[in-house]
Amino acid sequence: MAGLDYARERRMSRSTTVQATVMQAPAIDQFEVLNDVLITVEDGVITAIAPAASFAGTVDHVVEPGSVLMPGLIDLHIHAPQWPQVGTGYDLPLEEWLFAYTFPLEAKYSDLSFAIDVWDSMVPRLLANGTTTAVYYGSVHGPATTALAEACVRHGQRAFVGRVAMDHPDGTPEWYRDATTEAGLEASAESIESINGLGSPLVAPIVTPRFIPACTDEMLTGLGQLAADTGTLVQTHCSESDWEHGYVLDRFGATDAEALDRFGLLQTSTVLAHAGHLTTNDLHRLAHRHSGVAHCPLSNVYFGNAVFAARRALDAGVNVGLGTDIAGGPSPSLFANAAQAVNASRLLEDGVDANIEAAQRGVAGSRIDALAGFWLATMGGAAVLNQPIGLLEVGRRFDAIEVTTERIGVWAEVDSPVRIFEKIVRMANEADISRVWVDGDVKRR
């Protein structure tokens, strides 16, 4: 299948041992604690997990009591060039925000040195936030996008990196689009070759039509073909807002998901960002295609016009993970997005307008809990991408974070392991993440 190529291992054997208490979520409703285990990692893969007490060799790193080890966090949707404006510009709806703030910023990435400055700020910051895997939108520029992939290799972050294809004269400005459909398709093909050419097992290309309003039919057809021809994953936006959902209905007489499917863009592990306005038929279509959703709950507050019904999508068999949607979302933290995924689900369940009778106010059965929020940020994302990450178990890659509870606070009077876990999910931020590993290597300490 498409994706990261683990055959391209570094030549030198790399091994490490880590002693820790692990907290993680093998399933959306399953909390797992591995008390004081010794994890053995060979060439990035977990080869053994055993009680630490039974181990006689050298331990490379001990996660001290008071800290816990967790799987690394997976960001399924992040617009790298929007990094400088994260946290700002939430006064406009999507279709205006793009032209007023975002396209002008993205257009600056024709300047490769500016791009590299941003990438060298952003990638380490995301790693420090525990994001061990990121699925990136680059910009329309091939060189800046390849430089992003190079930055991921340099800083050691697992990543899918996509050059953004956008050629529709109505949905894009003259000063920020592919010159022609053909030029755009060629640039996307070159970007795939260029990123594959880096020869890193951590980084892979991804075919990236910005979204239907920004792409001509010819571009969408060509990109579907490109993905099929090259075995490359696909990402795009889908039914993000009333406007976007309505635009596609008007243009094709079909929903966004149905239209993408016609263009061959709904494949196994296609990442669809947002998807807040999917119909029941759309959900069945996604489940059938094994395409997944990047749920971006903080972004949706500002641009979604509704809450993505995560529980409903999961119940329909759709794979769902989390995305920060920087800069549509105002936080680089997947913990913050996991917490907001819970918040959003509760607000959907209860409703928001006190002037409506309680029984009619919300959508019963919508809630997810903090465990589910963490699962979305780890195993949920791993399932969408179909990658052996998201859980610390034998056979998966060792992407992990060490989280200290010193500031978060643990009280023997009330805290059980699951309560400590909940505190971490709801309150941990960059300052509480004391160490980060990707593919067995320490990336931040």
Place this chain on the structure above:
Amino acid sequence: MAGLDYARERRMSRSTTVQATVMQAPAIDQFEVLNDVLITVEDGVITAIAPAASFAGTVDHVVEPGSVLMPGLIDLHIHAPQWPQVGTGYDLPLEEWLFAYTFPLEAKYSDLSFAIDVWDSMVPRLLANGTTTAVYYGSVHGPATTALAEACVRHGQRAFVGRVAMDHPDGTPEWYRDATTEAGLEASAESIESINGLGSPLVAPIVTPRFIPACTDEMLTGLGQLAADTGTLVQTHCSESDWEHGYVLDRFGATDAEALDRFGLLQTSTVLAHAGHLTTNDLHRLAHRHSGVAHCPLSNVYFGNAVFAARRALDAGVNVGLGTDIAGGPSPSLFANAAQAVNASRLLEDGVDANIEAAQRGVAGSRIDALAGFWLATMGGAAVLNQPIGLLEVGRRFDAIEVTTERIGVWAEVDSPVRIFEKIVRMANEADISRVWVDGDVKRR
């Protein structure tokens, strides 16, 4: 008026000078930058703000470029004894959560040494989060509550501290309530004397009926009288959830606000927590009484059953500030609550259920922005309490925080001062707050 007694100054004159660029919100829609000013503070009061370039004396502290000075943050509603369970236990509705998790925890504060351990953990952590003023619920216990006030004095946090009165046999468990109404009233009166007796200008008592379901009519009457007799502020909960709002309607045939008013508990600067289910008449009543609302947007997600319509309350002339509602709210950060106040207002405006037509989905005109969120956390809270804090201007107390933008990130290509300010409100946390002053003294660095 009731409140903190600034006549009780320390005997030794204290003066300090701070050079900084200030960002703050004098009004809900007014962003103010004071570029490179010198702030002179005498005995806790700002006596001059002038261009730094014109100053020839010694500067005690320079807030370096890349950091900004802001008014300290005001937490209008926080349950101190719930500190050990912050971030956990959000699976139950309010009326069950109290009995299952919260009353058992609060009952432990009969142990004074446990109480002091918690206060000495909590108060410094809140200061580190930039909370320079806190309006605390203690527990039912007089000694633990006085110890909380002492901890605020010791660590230097401005605070109102209230012993919790609760005597209703239906709304409280036998093992955690005032033994009798009379005993409760006496304990509340003693707590006021005890806290006033500390002689600190930073700390004042506050009359604290837990909420109507936990109090008999006699208790509510007595506490209204106690507040009037002693000139002490009042805090309680009001119309927090469907259940609580409905309970009061059933018991009194009146809304929560109306019932509190009958008991003399709606006074100038009474702090009403939550208030998500107020009627239009209730809003007019609060505005008329100059009682204010502690908007607790993170807590409301779990216990409010609806979003507090902040814009509607403000438009009705009601004073509104922010509260963390620890542990109903899962974060000690007022920045996090300011951000969530914005999020909640946007979700109320747009609605949450995509299956409802866009025009019917939400409540138009509900949104507030990040500037308003910060204003709520500073000047809004100051207005509720009628205290000279919340803004760095001559005549107000110097409660302030230094925030570094190093991790948050500033990009000359896109950032203006107001964008930097927005980034801080949405993304700053404890680790970004590098120094905290209360009443002119450095409390954290």
